[in-house]
Amino acid sequence: MSVHFDKVKGYLLELGFDIKHEDQKEELFIIDSEDDGIVNLVVDCEDPILVIEMMLFDINTPSQDMFKELLIKNREIVHGAFALNEEGNKLLFRDTLQLENLDLNELEGSINALSLLMGEYYQKLLEFAKN
Structure with missing residues (x-):
């Protein structure tokens, strides 16, 4: 077990x-904070980086407009981005x-950005998921 794993676990707790x-x-x-819209968020120590990833929905009917x-929304997200x-x-x-100099505030900011995104954009994501 690496020092990064222990450090990240301590921060999450x-x-x-x-x-x-x-x-x-x-x-x-894999962490949850359902009140913040976070369900099954994967936090993966892939030295030298920490990957934070959450599946939002299956794309059943892809469209250029979606x-x-x-x-366009990616430009507004403070940390992270939509990906396929x-x-x-x-x-x-x-x-x-970066794992090497990761601190509590940085990890919190990244997860808070996801929470903010889910709060602001949840209805639109639901629309996309239903199509």
Whole structure:
């Protein structure tokens, strides 16, 4: 187990997140904060970076208009961005941070950006997911 794994775990606990699952071998956590719109957020120590990723919805009917709107919204997101999985059929939120100098405020800011995004943009994401 790396020092980064322990540090990230300590930060997550200090921030009050519910760690639903942790895998020491893979050095990842799955956390929830349903009040903040965060469900099954993967926090993965992939030295030298920390990957923060949450699947938002399956893309059943892709459209140019949807992708255009998501890319425009990316410009407003404080940390992280919308992304697609390798197959292009799932919309994700993804952010990466440097592990070497990661601090509590930086991790909190990244997760808060996701929470803010979910609060502000939830209805539109639901519309996209239903199509």
